[in-house]
Amino acid sequence: MVDVIIHGVILAVGLILPLGAQNIFVFNQGALQPRYIGALPVVVTAALCDTLLIFAAVGGVSLAVLSLHWLTPFIYGAGAVFLIMMGRKILRESHAGEQAAVLPVREQVGYALSVSLLNPHALMDTVGVIGTSSLQYGAADRWTFAAAAAGVSWLWFMGLSAGGRALGKADPSGRLVRLLNIFSALLLWGMAGYMVWQLWAALTV
Numbered sequence: 001m002v003d004v005i006i007h008g009v010i011l012a013v014g015l016i017l018p019l020g021a022q023n024i025f026v027f028n029q030g031a032l033q034p035r036y037i038g039a040l041p042v043v044v045t046a047a048l049c050d051t052l053l054i055f056a057a058v059g060g061v062s063l064a065v066l067s068l069h070w071l072t073p074f075i076y077g078a079g080a081v082f083l084i085m086m087g088r089k090i091l092r093e094s095h096a097g098e099q100a101a102v103l104p105v106r107e108q109v110g111y112a113l114s115v116s117l118l119n120p121h122a123l124m125d126t127v128g129v130i131g132t133s134s135l136q137y138g139a140a141d142r143w144t145f146a147a148a149a150a151g152v153s154w155l156w157f158m159g160l161s162a163g164g165r166a167l168g169k170a171d172p173s174g175r176l177v178r179l180l181n182i183f184s185a186l187l188l189w190g191m192a193g194y195m196v197w198q199l200w201a202a203l204t205v
Contacts, residue, residue: 008148030164049116057131
């Protein structure tokens with residue numbers, strides 16, 4: 001049992017650490033919300049999405065969904081459009097000196113859902129790595145493995161948001177946060193460009 005939990009934790013840490021749209025958004029919300037509790041809708045939504053994807057992968061559901069060949073190009077296209085729009089919004093508000101991405105709860109949840117689910121790389125990593133790795137275990141251990149991996153997501157997003165909040169408190173002028181927003185927007189556009197390239201590759205196969 002312990003080795004199953006350790007395996008799930010190590011695997012989840014390796015998948016969640018790379019900088020991506022989801023991590024950027026959670027960190028930014030932590031930095032820009034006036035109180036830590038204000039970023040909790042994003043934290044909970046992102047963690048719930050990861051939990052859903054992990055359990056779907058272990059249960060074999062997501063593999064069946066991704067076997068639909070038309071779905072991958074759709075996810076790439078929708079993800080690219082969303083990232084371009086999100087980067088543009090962050091950059092525009094940052095230049096205007098506004099509190100970029102200080103969003104009401106409904107918009108926080110909507111953006112968090114988008115960066116969590118319109119991410120083909122995250123979907124495929126979850127299916128290909130976590131789903132496949134779980135096959136070596138029996139039924140009970142498989143769900144223990146999934147729970148351990150999902151637990152990492154919850155702890156990671158809570159810590160990431162807290163790190164963003166610490167940056168926001170240490171930067172009363174907002175200068176560092178504005179620089180972070182500019183960097184985030186450029187990174188999101190870079191990810192969108194890569195998704196467009198992947199979309200083109202998928203359509204020309």
